[in-house]
Structures are given as structure tokens and as C-alpha cells.
Amino acid sequence: MVALSSEAPTTAPVPDDAEVLKRLYRTMRLIRAFELKVETLRTSGRLQGSAHLYVGQEAVATGVCARLDKDDYVASTHRGHGHAIAKGVDVSRMMAELYGRASGTNKGKGGSMHIADTTVGMLGATGIVGAGTPIALGAALSAKTRKTRQVSVAFFGDGAMGQGPIYECLNMAAIWKLPMIFVCENNGYAESTSAEYALSTRDLARRAAAFEVPAAVVDGQDVFDVYHHMGEAVGRARDGGGPSFLECKTYRYYGHFLGDDPLRYRTAEEEAYYRGRDCIERFEQAVADGPHLSQDDLHSIGEEVVQRIERAVEFAEASPLPEVAELTTEVFA
Ligand SMILES: Cc1ncc(C[n+]2csc(CCOP(=O)(O)OP(=O)(O)O)c2C)c(N)n1
Ligand SMILES: [Mg+2]
Incomplete structure (x- = not known):
């Protein structure tokens, strides 16, 4: 079972800014609504193919990307929908990509695991575990060379901590003092293998110390904790x-991918424990007595997000499939 940094309720500061709070809440709700819709569409057979759902992890992408500007970079993973949405990729074009339509982010040729949109700094999802990190490193080196003050983020999982490129990148980022932030989403499992079994250190953040890279263990089910630590990291990178x-x-x-069912490698008690620390519910509790967001505000954001996803599905289903000639464009030969 993944041990969270703290059993205590939220201790990270709640931002005293209505716009920031609305943005955090809207993003988490949008990611969840997108993912739950994908699950429904897939189960009913309206959507083909698989996907690795991000449900439960929304606070991480949201808290990280809320500290980034549009021209900052993120490199993602196979579980990338949440990263893309939080970085500002249009959900209609994402949905169209899942449907394999010409209007998709990758003209329908990439699908769930290759969503990219460089116009908002989303460098791409990838099916290769650990492969996004060197791409983020390259972007960080480019930003430093061009003196742009841009920041580059690599998202990766606990499973990627068994991949060599992560450590090569930590070393290079450290020696060149690159404006890069390594975001390890430790969700306790790599497919069906538990982190407890496969990784020698319980707190993976400790491995960064070997490279003298400042590190923190963050409660990834608390958007305020993520937002807080990311603020420090971004400040350090830009300075x-x-x-x-x-x-x-x-x-x-959910399971590792849509279709990973039943989940024999983990217990119902464990799932209930983490669902009991849900990032969206904790947000709602944390702001309930505050001055900025009323129940009506939360409700209307929830409604707005559901409508947005319905429009995304309509857009995707009304879009044409790519022309056959598209098969040979943007392909390296
Ligand atoms: C280099 C490589 N090895 C193995 C795989 C097969 N694989 C796909 S996802 C995955 C688990 C990744 O776990 P983690 O990094 O913790 O991410 P999570 O799925 O938990 O988000 C594995 C082993 C792969 N895609 N690429
Ligand atoms: Mg994992």
C-alpha cells in the first residue's frame, strides 16, 4: 500500500485567491469528467481502443500545471490525458484523437498514448516508460540556452524509477542546473507490480539526493500540497x-488500462482507503468554510465541465476520419 506523506488532513496552505481556486477545481473536475466519459464510451462500445485512465491522480497534473505558463513545457507518459488537459490542450481535439478523427490533436494518427500539442507546451504522451523525461530535459536545455526563463516538467511513474534514463537525466539536469522539474507520480503500481515489491526505497524522493537535486515527498491527493511544492520548484527553476x-x-x-479487470493484485480495502482521500472531495471540504467559493460556485463549475465534455464527444463523433493519403504524411522514412 502506498504510504502517503501524512495521514493528517490538509496542512498545505489553501490559496487565498478565488481565481486560483476556481482554476484548480475546474481542472480537476474536467480531467475526471473526461476520463469517466472515456470509460463509459469504451464500455458501451462507442469508442474503440484502450486508454490508461488518470482518475484519482487529478491533483498532481492540476497542481503542477497551475504553476506553469503556456510556453512552459511538459512531457508526459502513457497515462497522459490529465497532463494534457491541465496544460491546456483542447478537450474536443483530445476526444477526436481518441476517436481517430482528422480533427484530433494528432490528426487521428496518435491516439490516447501520443496526444501532443506543442502550441500549449504539451510535448507529448509516450508509450515507452521513462521516455518522456529525456525529451523534457532537452526542452529544459533549450530554454536555458535561449535564456527564456521557461520551465520544463517531466511526469513519470514509480515504474519509470526502474529506468536508466531517469537517472541520466537527473545527473545532466543537476550538472547543467537546468530549469527542470521531475514529477514522479507514485501510484503504488507499475501494471500489476507493486512499488513496495519492486523498489528498494519507500520514498522515491530520497533517490534525488544522490544527485544533490532538492526533493520533496508530496501528498498527491491534495492539490494544495502539490501546488505549494510546485511553487517552490518553479521559483527555483526560473531563478x-x-x-x-x-x-x-x-x-x-481504475486498472492499469481499460480492460485490466478484475484487479487481483490489490485489495478492496486499499482502494476504499484512497477513494476516501479523494482529491476533489478534499478540495470541496477545504474551501467549504472559506470566503471564496460557495456551494453554488462548485455546482456550476461541475455543470459547466459536464457540458464541455458532452460538446467534446459531439465534436469528435461529427468529425471525419483522416483521408487515406494522410497515412504517408508526417512519417519518417
Ligand atoms: C520501456 C518500457 N518497458 C515496459 C513497458 C510496459 N509498461 C507499460 S506501462 C508500464 C507500467 C508503468 O508504471 P508506472 O511508471 O508506475 O506508471 P503508471 O502506469 O502507474 O501510471 C509498463 C511496465 C513499456 N511500455 N515501456
Ligand atoms: Mg505507477
Whole structure:
């Protein structure tokens, strides 16, 4: 079972800013609504193909990307829908990509695991575990060379901590003091293998110390904790202080991919424990007595998000499939 940094309720500061709060809430709700819709569409057979759902982990992508500007970079993973949405990729074009339509982010040729949109700094999802991190490193090196003050984020999972490129990148980011933030989403499992079994350190953040990269263990089911630590890391990166490493302890509510069912490798008690620490519910509780967001505000954001996803599905289903000639464009030969 993934041990969270703290059993205590939220201790991270709640931002005293209505716009920030609305943005955090809207993003988490939008990611969840997108993912739950994908699950329904897939189960009913309206949508083909598989996907790795991000449900449960929304606070990580949301808290991280809320500290980024549009021209900052993120490189994602196979579980990338949440990263893309939080970075500002249009959900209609994402849905169209899942449907394989010409209007998709990748003209329908990439699908769930290759969503990219460089116009908002989303460098791409990838099916290769650990492969996004060197791409983020390259973007960080480019930003430093061009002196742009841009920041580059690599998202990766606990499973990727068994991949060599992560450590090569930590070293290079450290020696060159790159404006890079390593965000490890420790959701306790790599497919069906538990982190407890496969990884020698319980707190993966400790591994960053070997590279003298500042690191923190973050409660990845608390958007305020993620937002808080990410603020420090981004400040350090923009001020020339070099890379940081955030280990966000989190949990995926669904299986490794759509179709990974039943989940024999984990218990119902464990699932209930993490669902009981749901990031959206904790947000709602944390702001309930505050001055900024009323129940009506939360409700209307929830409604707005559901409508947005309905429009995304309508857009995707009304879009044409790519022309056959598209098969040979944007292909390296
Ligand atoms: C280099 C490589 N090895 C193995 C795989 C097969 N694989 C796909 S996802 C995955 C588990 C990844 O776990 P983690 O990094 O913790 O991410 P999570 O699925 O939990 O988000 C594995 C082993 C792969 N895609 N790429
Ligand atoms: Mg994992």
C-alpha cells in the first residue's frame, strides 16, 4: 500500500485567491469528467481502443500545471490525458484523437498514448516508460540556452524509477542546473507490480539526493500540497537554481488500462482507503468554510465541465476520419 506523506488532513496552505481556486477545481473536475466519459464510451462500445485512465491522480497534473505558463513545457507518459488537459490542450481535439478523427490533436494518427500539442507546451504522451523525461530535459536545455526563463516538467511513474534514463537525466539536469522539474507520480503500481515489491526505497524522493537535486515527498491527493511544492520548484527553476524532484504519492482508481479487470493484485480495502482521500472531495471540504467559493460556485463549475465534455464527444463523433493519403504524411522514412 502506498504510504502517503501524512495521514493528517490538509496542512498545505489553501490559496487565498478565488481565481486560483476556481482554476484548480475546474481542472480537476474536467480531467475526471473526461476520463469517466472515456470509460463509459469504451464500455458501451462507442469508442474503440484502450486508454490508461488518470482518475484519482487529478491533483498532481492540476497542481503542477497551475504553476506553469503556456510556453512552459511538459512531457508526459502513457497515462497522459490529465497532463494534457491541465496544460491546456483542447478537450474536443483530445476526444477526436481518441476517436481517430482528422480533427484530433494528432490528426487521428496518435491516439490516447501520443496526444501532443506543442502550441500549449504539451510535448507529448509516450508509450515507452521513462521516455518522456529525456525529451523534457532537452526542452529544459533549450530554454536555458535561449535564456527564456521557461520551465520544463517531466511526469513519470514509480515504474519509470526502474529506468536508466531517469537517472541520466537527473545527473545532466543537476550538472547543467537546468530549469527542470521531475514529477514522479507514485501510484503504488507499475501494471500489476507493486512499488513496495519492486523498489528498494519507500520514498522515491530520497533517490534525488544522490544527485544533490532538492526533493520533496508530496501528498498527491491534495492539490494544495502539490501546488505549494510546485511553487517552490518553479521559483527555483526560473531563478537559475536548477532542477527539483517531487514525489507525489497518489493512486489510480481504475486498472492499469481499460480492460485490466478484475484487479487481483490489490485489495478492496486499499482502494476504499484512497477513494476516501479523494482529491476533489478534499478540495470541496477545504474551501467549504472559506470566503471564496460557495456551494453554488462548485455546482456550476461541475455543470459547466459536464457540458464541455458532452460538446467534446459531439465534436469528435461529427468529425471525419483522416483521408487515406494522410497515412504517408508526417512519417519518417
Ligand atoms: C520501456 C518500457 N518497458 C515496459 C513497458 C510496459 N509498461 C507499460 S506501462 C508500464 C507500467 C508503468 O508504471 P508506472 O511508471 O508506475 O506508471 P503508471 O502506469 O502507474 O501510471 C509498463 C511496465 C513499456 N511500455 N515501456
Ligand atoms: Mg505507477
